[in-house]
Amino acid sequence: MNSTRLQYQLSLHCWQQHLFAVTLTVPKHDAQLLTFSLPSWIPGSYMVRDFAKNIVEIEFCQFETGHKVAFEKCDKQTWLVHSSGDALVVKYIVHANDLSVRSAFINHQYAFINGTSAFLNVKEMQHLPCELSIAPPPKASWKAHTSMSPINHDNSPEQWQFYSESYAEFIDHPIFIGECETYRFDVQGITFDLLFSGHQNIDKARIAEDLTPICEHHLQLFGAPHPISRYLFMTLLADNGFGGLEHRNSTALLYPRYELPLVGEDKGHKTDGYITFLSLCSHELFHTWHVKRIKPEVMVAPQLQEETYTNQLWIYEGFTSFYDDVTLARAGVIDGEKYLDIVAQNLTRLLQNAGRFKQSAAQSSFDAWTKFYKQDASATNNIVSYYTKGGIIAFGLDLLLRKHTDNRVSLDNVMKVLWERYGRDEIGTPDDVIARICQDHFDIDISEYLNAVVYGTDDVPLERWLDDIGLALHTRTAVSADDKGGKTAFAGIRHQFGANYKPATLGLTVTQVFEGLSAAQAGVMVNDTLLAINDEIVTAVKLQRLLDNATTDTVKITVIRDGQLINLTLAVIEARKDRAFFTIEDNDKFNTWLARA
Secondary structure (H helix, E strand, C coil), X not given: CCCCCEEEEEEEEEHHHCEEEEEEEECCCCCCEEEEECCCCECCEXXXXXXXXXXXXXXXXXXXXXXXXXXXXXXXXXXEEECCCCCEEEEEEEEXXXXXXXXXXXXXXXXXXXXXXXXXXXXXXXCCCEEEEECCCCCCCCEEEECCEECCCCCCCCCEEEEXXXXXXXXXXXEEXXXXXXXXXXXXXXXXXXXXXXXXXXXXXXXXXXXXXXXXHHHHHHCCCCCCCXXXXXXXXXXXXXXXXXXXXXXXXXXXXXXXXXXXXCCCCCCHHHHHHHHHHHHXXXXXXXXXXXXXXXXXXXXCXXXXXXXXXXXXXXXXXXXXXXXXXXXXXXXXXXXXXXXXXXXXXXXXXXXXXXCCHXXXXXXXXXXXXXXXXXXXXXXXXXXXXXXXXXXXXXXXXXXXXXXXXXXXXXXXXXXXXXXXXXXXXXCCHHHHHHHHHHCCCCHXXXXXXXXXXXXXXXXXXXXXXXXXXXXXXXXXXXXXXXXXXXXXXXECCCXXXXXXXXCEEEEEEXXXXXXXXXXXXXXXXXXXXXCEXXXXXXXXXXXXXXXXXXXXXXXXXXXXXXXXXXXXXXXXXXEEEEEECCHHHHHHHHHCC
């Protein structure tokens, strides 16, 4: 036993029952009482998840004798042990059946484990180095992958061993054990590894080719020396599902397997699903600098047993949401027209979002723990996304800075200062960091802008500056309920129902009702089954056709609610223009802005 390290062993106890086992060996120490705990949330995902609820068995024993040691569980995630300074062995079993990037999951093909879901913290020893040994997996074809530093560089098939300098670092390296495909490429001296779970004939070389200029962009933006020497894109492939979570030297992604390009497919065409995957990779890699190292003061050493509040998430997720897409266009992975359609879709989400007038981006950041991460069908009417509005705020700030300085200063310059001033040494940013940087470094007062669009609920006034980069912003009516915004050649609808829905056995099930529109005024509610308009049974297509061709000011709608038939009166009103799109008015101006990195 190493007397200067916490030693963890991870093994797959029973993959059929989604169980893994952990053995933690604690060296001799001076403390009479040891505090063991599991985090209740994972950095980057701001919701209390109570990971300790998945510990189904636990015991504490003396290291030398094997005798059990009494313990007290003092809350949902904390165990107290009177150790008398003796070395201890803690053995516990964890249930892992959450197919997401935030927790742990085991199936027939692989095991995925976040450290926050698996590894107990010893409060009195949390600054000690941590050593991890992974026991031989149940299947010979399974391999282990993580961005953690290896102890044995030969990656022995019998056992894998890894090392971290502290508990905080230890839990920031997700672990994959199972069947997978990998691909390695180098960018500016950094080794990038792609990992895809299972065997799906994914065109890994093509993905690496498209990711290379994206990686180059981020590395160039923040400059050398780089904080990483190796980076792992770890992708869990599933039939459905979407997610990404940043880590210090890696990211964990969840993505539909058939949205990615397969070997032999046409390389000249990128589907929307594939573009979204590249943008997701861009987003999480950007977090290597902007979240994992540049971070709010309260997130430098957060307490993972309870919520840690900040109103700065609009800076961190919002700015990253701006850069994830614009990087694809700057790098030539998508063209300018496609990029503008993506921005237009983000604006469209805001235009449909009445909650943007009730909650500011700063408030959205602070309330992420409840209102953003625990959304229900009413969310669009009551909250705003710090991702979506934050990205538009970043776009507007870039244009404002260029306007004030005749293109000498852009958001890129702000990011560079953020990195040099706060990120390299990870000292944490104050709430007013963006205003402070713009004033102190560039002599630009942006307080009026921030007060209006960040701390207030004003829309970002993009129209003030778009002409400077050769663009014009327009709005139009929707083509259909599935219309996400952007340019289209199809005619828009005439009349708007004002709710989202999905097919039911008969009729349509209402999933969302938009404040202020006809459906809400008529009294339509979420989970109603919409059966008919003027006694005509409806489908999604028929509903819109009947509305568009209505010749009266109102129509009768029939719904089923709680087992009862209810007739309501729906006003037939002109569809609002809530789908955004851009036109390029000056290609030279736009291309100049887009090319600037």
